[in-house]
Amino acid sequence: MLVALGLETVDEAVYREMLESPALGVEEIAARLATTPDRVRACLDKLFELRLVQESFEAPGRFLAVEPATGLQRLLARQHAELIERQRQMADSQASFLRMFAGAGARVSSGGGVERLEGVDAVQRRLQELARDAVREVLTFMPGGAQSAAALRAARHHDGQALGRGVAVRVIGLEGVRGDAATLGYARWLTEQRGEFRTTASLPPRMVLVDGATALIPLDPEDTRRGALCLSGPALLAPLLALFEQTWERAAPLGPGGAGDPDPLSDHERALLTCIAQGHTDESAARQLHVSPRTARRTMASLMERLGARSRFEAGLKAARLGWL
Template structure:
């Protein structure tokens, strides 16, 4: 259950023994798990560091397990903080990469290169060309929150032409666009047309990648009006495509809303603790069928492939 949070199988087994049998000592846990006492003590050290166990108030020197719901929340919160910091570092690295290219740009050659496009008109012309030439996919970072009316009109036009030809469109915006009617309307239009739109708490600078072969990134991430760099060639495009894919996996599908209702939050909390649909349904005074249907809806909105993954993603988005 906790594997994706840094715990190995033995760590989890020790934690489960302490939850289910609080009176057991190190030697007894080792015997039950058919492992050594030293291995159990190493697991206890890790569990204590992760705040999944704590020293007993009644018996100093002994350790007791933290309530699973509380422990899971603490692990998820810690991972969420690490994720946000990692996103900040990625964004900073990407901005440095852009500035380096802006100072060393050259005309594209057969092997790829960098072309400088001065001003927004030149950028829009190149975007239109890329939309016409795209044959497989267009990947876009849309930072900056709510978008201008002109930018949204241009995006609809370019994306519409591309999707008419069967091109896949994937766009990531900031979570804040969910509160902006115009930008949210564009995002819903895109998904209605067969495209995909997700949001994240933070994003690298604006970027458009077409067919993994060409890309546009701003000359100055802090002022996109200055123009953009047109990149081509596998050496430059591979890391940008990888950056997009990593960010996509950490982002939340547009779905029907950015938050959970009280019943949905409670249901997801029970499931994340390892309880069954039937147990959660009894606690919430709903039918098991309703619990399963609600959980399926939550997983779909989060783009989660398992119930535990749904718990992780919901915690990262502060839905729990």
């Protein structure tokens, strides 16, 4: 389990030995694991850096393993901070990438896969055309936090048009929209219509990608009213599609009933997630919570679906990111 959090197998083995037998020294642990004392010391250095072990107050120079639940919370907090930093760096890179396109737009002819659209009206007309003609999917970055009433009306109109024909619609907004009633209302409406909405800590400039064939990006990310570039062609769109999918994978699902609810989990669900985060299986968690294994499995499957998680570990990580634990 801890390998997914950055520990190697031998690091985890040393940690487990220290938990099970606190009195063991470096030599004894090395003998049990059939490795060298120097390798164990290197593992201890790493575990100490990750705050999974700490120095004994009674015997300075001797290390003690931190209780698993506390240790996991520390690792999750560390990974969360690293994830936020990676998202920020990725957003900065994406913004630079899109500004490069915008700067090049004035120099590319209409036959070069880049068309310049001047002003809001021209952009809205093209969005209407794209929503009308979409056959497969519409992917959108929605930066800027709370959206204006006009922008939300336009989004509902365009997305509703596409969704009505069975086109998949996925939107990524900033986490701050969870606290804005109007934007959150749009997000709830979208999910009710079988679209998908996720949030993340940072985003590149606004972008709309349709059917993997056309993309709109702003001429000026700081002033979207100036207009947009309409991009087409695999060479231009492939990196934008890849950036969207990378951001989507790191984003948090909206959840049932809309995010922003004061308490998205029942007491039973929170207790089950806490047990899973501590390393329990569904069966051992069921014993801890005095429910049947079937109930624990069913509840965990529902939580994983709500969180968009593909494993129990990922569910624990995403729940911690959302502040559910």
